[in-house]
Amino acid sequence: xxxxRAPTTVIHFSDVSKVYTRGARPALDEVSVTIxxxxxxxxxxxxxxxxxxxxxxxxxxxxPTAGRIHVAGRDLAKLASWRVPQLRxxxxxVFQDFRLLxxxxxxxxxGFALQVIGKNRRYIETSVPEILDLVGLAGKEKRLPHELxxxxxQRVAIARAFVNRPPILLCDEPTGNLDPGTSIGIMRLLDRIxxxxxxxxxxxxxxxxxxxxxxxxxxxxxxxxxRDQLQGVYGLEPA
Amino acid sequence: MRLRFIVTEVLQGLRRNTxxxxxxxxxxxxxxxxxxxxxxxxxxxxxxxxDWYDRVEVSIFLCPSDSAYAQCKAGPVTxxxxxxxxxxxxxxxxxxxVEQVYYETKQEAWENLLERDPDGFFAQQLTAxxxxxxxxxxxxxxxxxxxxxxxxxxxxxxxxxxxxxxVFGTLFQILNRATLLAAALAIVMLLAAMLxxxxxxxxxxxxxxxxxxxxxxxxxxxxxxxxxFMLEGIIAATTGALLSIIGLWLGVRYLVQDWLTSSNLSxxxxxxxxxxxxxxxxxxxxxxxxxxIASVVTLGRYTSA
Numbered sequence: 001x002x003x004x005r006a007p008t009t010v011i012h013f014s015d016v017s018k019v020y021t022r023g024a025r026p027a028l029d030e031v032s033v034t035i036x037x038x039x040x041x042x043x044x045x046x047x048x049x050x051x052x053x054x055x056x057x058x059x060x061x062x063x064p065t066a067g068r069i070h071v072a073g074r075d076l077a078k079l080a081s082w083r084v085p086q087l088r089x090x091x092x093x094v095f096q097d098f099r100l101l102x103x104x105x106x107x108x109x110x111g112f113a114l115q116v117i118g119k120n121r122r123y124i125e126t127s128v129p130e131i132l133d134l135v136g137l138a139g140k141e142k143r144l145p146h147e148l149x150x151x152x153x154q155r156v157a158i159a160r161a162f163v164n165r166p167p168i169l170l171c172d173e174p175t176g177n178l179d180p181g182t183s184i185g186i187m188r189l190l191d192r193i194x195x196x197x198x199x200x201x202x203x204x205x206x207x208x209x210x211x212x213x214x215x216x217x218x219x220x221x222x223x224x225x226x227r228d229q230l231q232g233v234y235g236l237e238p239a
Numbered sequence: 240m241r242l243r244f245i246v247t248e249v250l251q252g253l254r255r256n257t258x259x260x261x262x263x264x265x266x267x268x269x270x271x272x273x274x275x276x277x278x279x280x281x282x283x284x285x286x287x288x289x290d291w292y293d294r295v296e297v298s299i300f301l302c303p304s305d306s307a308y309a310q311c312k313a314g315p316v317t318x319x320x321x322x323x324x325x326x327x328x329x330x331x332x333x334x335x336x337v338e339q340v341y342y343e344t345k346q347e348a349w350e351n352l353l354e355r356d357p358d359g360f361f362a363q364q365l366t367a368x369x370x371x372x373x374x375x376x377x378x379x380x381x382x383x384x385x386x387x388x389x390x391x392x393x394x395x396x397x398x399x400x401x402x403x404x405x406v407f408g409t410l411f412q413i414l415n416r417a418t419l420l421a422a423a424l425a426i427v428m429l430l431a432a433m434l435x436x437x438x439x440x441x442x443x444x445x446x447x448x449x450x451x452x453x454x455x456x457x458x459x460x461x462x463x464x465x466x467x468f469m470l471e472g473i474i475a476a477t478t479g480a481l482l483s484i485i486g487l488w489l490g491v492r493y494l495v496q497d498w499l500t501s502s503n504l505s506x507x508x509x510x511x512x513x514x515x516x517x518x519x520x521x522x523x524x525x526x527x528x529x530x531x532i533a534s535v536v537t538l539g540r541y542t543s544a
Contacts, residue, residue, distance in 0.1 A: 085460045090458075099449070099452065099453060101449060101450060113457040117458055
């Protein structure tokens, strides 16, 4: 499937700084990054380098101390707080700890995301099986999370994040809890989603994945961008 | 879909937190019953005052035909004696402290009695002729009763002078103190109810933190996230309010209307079920407001990022 390449910026950070406590070292320090529609970007760096802060700023869970952020055509500084839910409907989010509801089945976990944004039952009944098929969980709709392997649970989480077909998918260490074999499966899935035109931004420690995928790499160190490389590998020193 | 979602969440929340919901219901029931009692007591005081206190403060009973009082030996009061008394009340030093003089004839006294209690003992046994005429005097300052009593008491044609405040004073004092007590208890209980609702909502929100985190993440509106918790509190508090109204209604119906009215205090105009209904909307409003405030205060903190 050809990847649509309309050169539209979906995430734009312009001199963004974030200081959590006054006087402390900034979590992000004048970061400028532009991510186009359809990009697959690895956000790498040691713990505390600012990766999570970056993702939180995109989701507007945090607000920058300085600088401008545009996400999906919105200036986040001007975004009224009651409009934040609309922004988040355009961003799917996947986490290291899956965050599934333990008492709901696979189908219900994915359907929940649609239910709480007001989709009707018929819509849910057609789109949930579709997405479960896409992530390779067809036939496991009625399983509970604890009956699934870690990789399968992460697939459910990805299905939930992507079921609403958001243009942006944020992944915070999605393979952090998985073994290498399983991780490759997850990465292939994310790659497939990326090929549908979805921008994927993935924060990770997983050198192996970064090296294999040969995608754009943005490296943060102490809150600063030290590398932004189109087809990077994990450990490369900045030029 | 949203409505179904909200209903399911609310029911689930109430089921998971049954004991807390029950305690909220009980505490609001008790506190609003006190609020309602205080209000009803004041309505009762108002009714009693309307009946007597506001209109008449000093009654000068004039000699009837067969009085037991010594100063009435000369026989019933004559028209010239009446004119005399009225003149004293309306002119001179008394004229300045008397606001209004109202003359009640035997016939009027009789009609008033009939109106108050057509089937009572007195209405059955007495006739208009057994009643006695009186002057009802309203003073600018009720405290100056003694001046009127001194000036009038020994005049010919006067049987006796009554400061009617004395008759009701004690009763009103009791009722007012009971109101204060009920109001004070109500305030304490309302405070307890508020804290309990806050705790209930907080527990409920914490127990569903995973859900609310996901809801926020996938872009669910704040209203949809918070409404189920608010509704839980509101439903519990409103149930408590409804039960307190039912309790007050039963109390007025069976204690006041059935029991007091059939007692020998039946001439008093008592509160009735209608008065309970007039208080009811306020109780519901307080119950609702209480839980709404508690929700807003709590939810901001426990369901946001």
